[in-house]
Amino acid sequence: MIKKFVNMPKGILIFLVLCLGIQTLRAQDMVDCTYLLEDAREAYEAGMVELVPELLLECIQSNGLSGEARKEAYKLVINSYIFDYLTAEADSLMDDFVREFPNYRAVNSDPQEFVFLLDAHLTALGIDPNLAPEDTGPEVVETKAPGYFARRNITKGAGEYGNTVGFNVGATLGISNKLEAYSVGDPGQDDGHFGLLPGFQTGAEANLILNRKLEASFGLLYNLNRFSYSASPLSSISYRYVEAQHQVLLPLSVLYKLNPEDRKICYYLRGGLVPSYLFHTSGKGTRSNETSQDDVVVDQTDITASRVKFNLDALLGGGVRIPLDNAFIFGEIRWTTRLMQVNKEDMRYQNNDLTWLLYHVDSDFRVHQLSICGGICWDLTKE
Numbered sequence: 001m002i003k004k005f006v007n008m009p010k011g012i013l014i015f016l017v018l019c020l021g022i023q024t025l026r027a028q029d030m031v032d033c034t035y036l037l038e039d040a041r042e043a044y045e046a047g048m049v050e051l052v053p054e055l056l057l058e059c060i061q062s063n064g065l066s067g068e069a070r071k072e073a074y075k076l077v078i079n080s081y082i083f084d085y086l087t088a089e090a091d092s093l094m095d096d097f098v099r100e101f102p103n104y105r106a107v108n109s110d111p112q113e114f115v116f117l118l119d120a121h122l123t124a125l126g127i128d129p130n131l132a133p134e135d136t137g138p139e140v141v142e143t144k145a146p147g148y149f150a151r152r153n154i155t156k157g158a159g160e161y162g163n164t165v166g167f168n169v170g171a172t173l174g175i176s177n178k179l180e181a182y183s184v185g186d187p188g189q190d191d192g193h194f195g196l197l198p199g200f201q202t203g204a205e206a207n208l209i210l211n212r213k214l215e216a217s218f219g220l221l222y223n224l225n226r227f228s229y230s231a232s233p234l235s236s237i238s239y240r241y242v243e244a245q246h247q248v249l250l251p252l253s254v255l256y257k258l259n260p261e262d263r264k265i266c267y268y269l270r271g272g273l274v275p276s277y278l279f280h281t282s283g284k285g286t287r288s289n290e291t292s293q294d295d296v297v298v299d300q301t302d303i304t305a306s307r308v309k310f311n312l313d314a315l316l317g318g319g320v321r322i323p324l325d326n327a328f329i330f331g332e333i334r335w336t337t338r339l340m341q342v343n344k345e346d347m348r349y350q351n352n353d354l355t356w357l358l359y360h361v362d363s364d365f366r367v368h369q370l371s372i373c374g375g376i377c378w379d380l381t382k383e
Contacts, residue, residue, distance in 0.1 A: 033064035033073075040076055047261025052080040053089075060096075071101055075114070082113045084212060085162075094121050103133040161328065162381030165206045168219075168330075170373025172199040174227035174245075179341065179364040182348060184355065185233035192231030192363065197242065199224040201249070201371060213260055217270065219251040225369055233359050241285035241360045245307070245367070248277045253315055266321040266328075274313040274336055281307045283351075285358045298358045306347035306362065312339045313369075324376075331374040338366040 033056075040055040056073045059065050065073050074097040081090035097104070098121040106115040106129070119129040176194035183190040203221030210216055225245045232238040253272025260266060281304045287296040319332030343362040354360045 033059035034069065037065065037069055037073055037076075040073070044076055044080065047259070049080040049083045049261065053077050071097075071104065074101075075110070078117070079111055079114055082111070082117070085209075090117060094118065098122060098125060102127060105129065105132055161209075161323075161377075161379045163206070163208050164328075164377040164379055165204070166327075166375055166377030167202070167204050168221075168332075168373045168375030169202040170200065170332075170334075170371045172201055172223065172225060172369050172371040173197075174199055174225040175368045175370060176227045176229075176342075177366045177368060179366065181363045182361050183231065183233045183363075184359050184361055190231050190233050192229060192233075194365070195228035195230060197226035197228055199226045199244075199369075201373065203249070205251075205375070205377070207255065207377065210254075213257045215255040215257070217251070217253045217255050217272070219249065221249040221251065223247045223249050223276070223369075225367060227367065229360070229363075231360070236290040237287065237359060239285055239287040239358050239360060241283060241354070241358060243281065243283045243303075245278055246280040248279065249313075250275045251315060253317075264322070266323075268319060268321065270315065270317040270319070270332070270334070272315045274315050276311050276313060278304070278307055278309045278311065280304055283354060283360075285354070285360060287358050296357055298353050301351060301353050303351055303354070306344050306350060308340065308342055308344060311342070313337060314339060327376055327378045329374065329376045332372075334371045334373065335368070336371075337368045341365070342367050 036055045036059055040052045043049070043051040043055065056077050060070070060073055060077065063070075074093065078090050078093050078097065081087075081093065094117050098118065102122075102125065104118070106118055110118070122129040173196050175196060178192075178194065181187040181190065181192060183192065201221050201223040203219060205217060205219040208216045208218075223246075225247065227243055229241045229243070230238070231241075251272060251274045253270050256269045256271075258267040258269065280302070282300045283298075283303045284300045285298050287298070289296075313336040315334060315336050317332055317334035319330055321328045321330045341364055343364060345364065348362050349355055
């Protein structure tokens with residue numbers, strides 16, 4: 001009996017030491033999760049949303065945070081899932097959030113998608129999201145500089161958009177490349193060269209999300225490409241020829257977003273192919289003779305039959321997107337280079353007006369094009 005009485009204080013002491021150790025470990029976990037919450041907040045505001053669940057999920061599951069800090073951790077992870085289109089994960093975590101904080105109601109700083117999801121879960125539990133709970137005190141408002149949450153009600157980040165459709169319009173420059181020279185005189189003595197002329201293009205485009213950084217882009221454009229050709233086929237004769245090509249373009253490309261996490265401006269690169277159909281081409285020109293004061297003018301002539309109708313271009317480009325509410329505007333520079341020859345060799349001398357009045361015959365050539373375009377696209381996935 002005496003032995004048991006002596007050993008009893010030792011057992012109590014051991015029990016107290018164990019309890020103190022457990023509480024110390026829990027306190028350490030709370031401190032660590034507080035630091036992780038700060039890191040997650042900074043990562044989210046910097047746009048690195050994929051890091052947020054890695055930083056905070058364990059803290060949520062292990063009860064490493066409490067009170068407003070725990071509530072903020074939930075919201076950060078849910079919004080990160082929404083941003084990354086991980087709808088199943090966002091839905092599951094929102095279910096836990098609503099069951100743990102049934103009195104939480106959306107505030108002005110909450111993103112719209114978060115509000116939709118929150119209200120849906122509250123409604124599913126039989127709670128009216130428009131009625132404030134009686135036992136809820138005033139919402140604590142953080143007095144920090146406006147970050148992503150504050151801006152989110154005004155605009156979307158370019159990386160947040162789903163499938164989009166829109167239109168663009170732009171100015172173009174036709175740049176032709178001579179492959180082999182031909183002339184009514186001696187091609188070696190003829191200093192014929194192509195010149196630049198402005199054109200334009202307009203049409204529609206659609207963008208399909210592949211993942212967070214990649215999109216497939218499809219377009220249907222009308223394109224007017226113009227260029228000039230000046231030559232001196234004979235010693236006393238020179239002329240200037242102008243051609244206009246009317247095309248339908250079907251650009252097929254992949255778009256790579258360099259910074260989809262940015263909420264103000266998104267830079268991107270584009271690469272692809274552009275099948276084209278040439279439905280009308282016309283040419284005109286003026287011939288001058290040093291021995292005569294009268295120029296010979298050849299009016300606009302249809303030369304569609306002497307051009308290859310179906311062709312293919314390689315496309316490279318880059319641009320910027322600026323987000324709006326449920327849409328974005330964009331500006332882009334594109335370069336297309338023709339992969340095949342433009343003119344038909346067997347039709348080189350078939351247009352009498354151009355050949356014998358203007359003294360122009362086609363050299364073998366390709367056409368390249370520089371375009372500067374802009375437009376607007378609307379999000380098709382807005383709830």
